[in-house]
Amino acid sequence: MIHVLELPPAGMPRAWFAHDEADLARKVAATDALQPWEIHDVLTPQELLAASGHDAPDAAARAALPAICALGDAHGWHTPLYRADHLLGRGVLRPEPVPPREALAAALSARGGMACLYWSDAEAIAAFEGADPRLAGEARWWARRALHQQLVELEVLADDQ
Known part of the structure; x- marks a missing residue:
């Protein structure tokens, strides 16, 4: 599973997931100004x-x-x-290859703010537990909380964390 944490310039962080890279591409394209073939x-x-x-x-x-x-x-x-x-x-x-992951990450980043992509449950858990410096400190508490809630809803983490 792929986990996405979007931190807009204003407003609350938003965590969401995609089942795989194809699902991520569909979800990114659904809310992007560009056509899917323009994204990648x-x-x-x-x-x-x-x-x-x-x-x-x-x-x-x-x-x-x-x-x-x-x-x-x-x-x-x-x-x-x-x-x-x-x-x-x-x-x-x-002619130089552009991996879909890089193109999708760039599409998310183009929305403004910051987008954190975790390509597996293990990466998302590690980020929540402090391995991602982008989520460190009191200023990013809400971002960590949004990621935690997503992981609990998907039963990746138990609710006692």
Whole structure:
């Protein structure tokens, strides 16, 4: 299970969970200003060309879609290109891999405030118990409390902590 703790610039911290990375992606996209494919996507220049109605990088495609053709020429038509607008900038595609986790974390961070992601129950428990310095001190007491309540509700922790 993945645990998320959002600490907005104003207001109370909010803890929530996702069953797995795909569930996290759906939940992040449901409340994000960007489309899911803008948050994270992997596609080839050939797929981009086909999605735009062209089968090959012929003269018509090059005239209509010079940027896509430049990507195909530069990186190869079947090279996976990664998109993660919150991380890389709007519409940027690059051949270096962008893990979905990094793209989702960037999407959460773009909302303002701070987002803490714990990729397992063990990480969330450790954070609650003091292993995450972002939750240390009296100023973050409410954040730790929100995480604790989430862990108790999910029966990850007993209510006697």
